[in-house]
Amino acid sequence: MNTGGRVGIAPKIPLKSYGILVTLFFISSVANNYVYALHVPSTLHMIIRSASSPASLLVYCLIKKQKPKLNKTVGSILISFGVALAMYGGAPPTEQKGKFIYWCIGVTILLSTLITGAFTGLQQEILYTKYGKHPDEMMFYTHAIPLPLFIGIYPQLKNISKNISLDVWVLIILSIISQYYCTHSVHKLGTTETTVTVTFILTLRKFASLLLSSVVFTNNLTVFHCIGTVFVALGTYVYFDYFISNKQVSVSLKDR
Incomplete structure (x- = not known):
C-alpha cells in the first residue's frame, strides 16, 4: 500500500497506535x-x-513546548472573533438566549471538546x-x-431514526457523501500542514459556509456579518x- 493509496491488509500504522486517536475522535464527535x-x-x-x-x-x-508565534496567535484570535460575530448576527433572536443551566452545561462540554479536538489533530500529526x-x-x-462504540447509544439512535422522514434521509445521504470528500481533503491537508494551520483553514471554511448559507437561504446579512x-x-x-512577507519582498527589491 502506498502513502496515499488504498488501505491494504497490513496497515502501515499499527492498529494499536490508533487507540488514543480513535478515543479522542469518538468523544469529540459524540459530545x-x-x-x-x-437544548x-x-x-x-x-x-x-x-x-x-x-x-x-x-x-x-x-x-x-514551543513559544507561539505572534502572527499565528493574533490571526487565530481575530478569525475566531470574526466567525463568532457572524454566527451571532445570523441567528434568530430566539436563539441568542438560553436557560442559564443549559448555558453552563453547554459551555462546559463544548470547552472540553475544544481541547479534545485539538488533541485529536495533534495525535494525527504525531502518527x-x-x-x-x-x-x-x-x-x-x-x-x-x-463503530462498535456506538452500540452504547444504539437505543437513542434507533428512536431518532424512527422519526426521520424520507426527505430527511435523502439529505443525510447527500451530507454523508459531501462529508466523505471534505474529510478526505482534510486528511490530505494534514500531510502537508501542521494541525494548527489545518484547524485555521477549517475555521475559514466554516465562515465561508456561513456566508454561503445566508445567500442560499436568503437570510438577511447584518452588520455583524x-x-x-x-x-x-x-x-x-x-x-x-503577509505583512512581514510583503515588507521583506519590498526591501529585497529595493536593494537590487
Whole structure:
C-alpha cells in the first residue's frame, strides 16, 4: 500500500497506535452532538466551536513546548472573533438566549471538546511523523474502529431514526457523501500542514459556509456579518504573515 493509496491488509500504522486517536475522535464527535440534546442554543454551540483555532494553537505549543508565534496567535484570535460575530448576527433572536443551566452545561462540554479536538489533530500529526503519511488509511480506521462504540447509544439512535422522514434521509445521504470528500481533503491537508494551520483553514471554511448559507437561504446579512468578514480577512492576512512577507519582498527589491 502506498502513502496515499488504498488501505491494504497490513496497515502501515499499527492498529494499536490508533487507540488514543480513535478515543479522542469518538468523544469529540459524540459530545458535540449530545449538546443539542440538552437544548443548548445552536448559536452558543457554533460560537464556542469557532474558538477551535486558538485552542489548537494553545495545545500544540504546550505539548511541543514551543513559544507561539505572534502572527499565528493574533490571526487565530481575530478569525475566531470574526466567525463568532457572524454566527451571532445570523441567528434568530430566539436563539441568542438560553436557560442559564443549559448555558453552563453547554459551555462546559463544548470547552472540553475544544481541547479534545485539538488533541485529536495533534495525535494525527504525531502518527504521521512516526509512521509516515498515510491519509487514506488513517481516515478509514479512525471511522471504522469506533463503530462498535456506538452500540452504547444504539437505543437513542434507533428512536431518532424512527422519526426521520424520507426527505430527511435523502439529505443525510447527500451530507454523508459531501462529508466523505471534505474529510478526505482534510486528511490530505494534514500531510502537508501542521494541525494548527489545518484547524485555521477549517475555521475559514466554516465562515465561508456561513456566508454561503445566508445567500442560499436568503437570510438577511447584518452588520455583524460585515464586521465579522473584516476580522476574518484581517486574521487570515496576519496568520499567514503577509505583512512581514510583503515588507521583506519590498526591501529585497529595493536593494537590487
